[in-house]
Amino acid sequence: MKRVLIVHAHPEPQSFTTALQTNAAEELRKQGHEVVVTDLYALGFNPVASSADFSERANPDYLVYALEQRHAYGSGTLAPDIKPHVEAVLWADLIIFSFPIYWFSTPAILKGWIDRVLLSGPFYGGLRFYDKGGLRDKQAWVVATLGGQPHMFGADGVHGELPRMLSHLLRGTLGYLGFDVLTPFFGYHVPYITHEDRVKMLETFRQEVRNLDSRPRLAFPSLSDFDERLYPLSETAQGLSQEPNRHEALKARRRDDHNQMVLVDGMSGTTINLSQDEFKDYHKGVGMMALAAMALWLLMLALHI
Structure with a gap:
């Protein structure tokens, strides 16, 4: 049995994105997993990172947000609206991120959740990233919807490859933190397809949820392929990085x-x-x-x- 956290970010409760989230929760519970849904819009989550997130500052004269996160987590002085979300991340074995794609990115409310909840200190810091990240024993899965059609994306598509456009999330956030990142599920052209097509897409999605354990993973660098200054040690690492300066x-x-x-x-x-x-x-x-x-x-x- 897995403990599953679904972080959902859509402003419309009747949206197809919400239907995907609901179906994921139902299917996972049928399989015996424990599921908690965090609906950011329903909660009125504050996405703005600021000095108000810390009731006691390490440096009251100058705000370095990441350093204050470390201090607040260690001293137990995080803002009360952040604490339960951090605890939920620590609790979960799998985190599903459910959202519509806005400008090839996440909605602002989800980006704010990432900024405020995925703390520097317990989750990353120093050389604790990728396969050494603080969340390396957990899985993450992105389930996203968009208006574009499948042929618009890919190596020859007008927009290029969609996972590459979301690399700031898939690699720069989830992979960086150490998550075992499952290949994303994308619901294409959602506002424009028929009801029958949406029903078919939901059934396809439920099947994807049933087969989650065998879903492919995304590949990210291993720090064992780099020296202490993060220069690559092998041809394999060369392909996954760029030299500094x-x-x-x-x-x-x-x-x-x-x-x-x-x-x-x-x-x-x-x-x-x-x-x-x-x-x-x-x-x-x-x-x-x-x-x-x-x-x-x-x-x-x-x-x-």
Whole structure:
């Protein structure tokens, strides 16, 4: 049996998003799981993070929100409207996030819940993220609705891949905290489909809930693939990260298995294999362009342009 927390964020109680949440709770309870639903709109949850979230400040003169979260959690001085939500997160084995997609993101009320409830300190901090995160023994599942149609999303779709657009949530929040993140469920074109199509979608969704244990997971970096300064140790880690202090779209690295250089497009990830001589020519060209740009800047400075 799992303890399931559903964090629901839709302003309309009769919405299809709410129907998905209700069906998820019903199906999970049928399976013997314990389910708690947190309806943020019904609760009138305050999404605004502020100094009022802390009844006792570590530094009353200057607010660093994450540091004050750590202090308040340790001293038991969190605002009373935050405490039950933090306790619910600690209680749950699985957290389901139910919401409509607004501007390729979450509704503001859910973003505020994330800001105020997913505390620095007990849930993340220092090198406690990804597979070392404070919530690494828990699962998370995003169930979201939108107006767009499936063909609009994907590698060749006009909007690109939807999970990538939600990477700030899937990776930057849930994966970062250590959650075992299940592949999302998206209800497409919901405001425009027929009642019969919505009924079919609900049945498909209930089947997805029944098969939740076998649902694929999203892949995120493991800190064991990085050194103490978070430089990658392997080719696998190279593919999941970007090196710090990179001022060019192209970066170069030497491969250990071949006596060659590889240019990696920092925007698309495309790789170009070059011989040592070809790489020297590339590097010389970059250097010449940099010198030309510097000379132009000095000339403009001298002429007071």
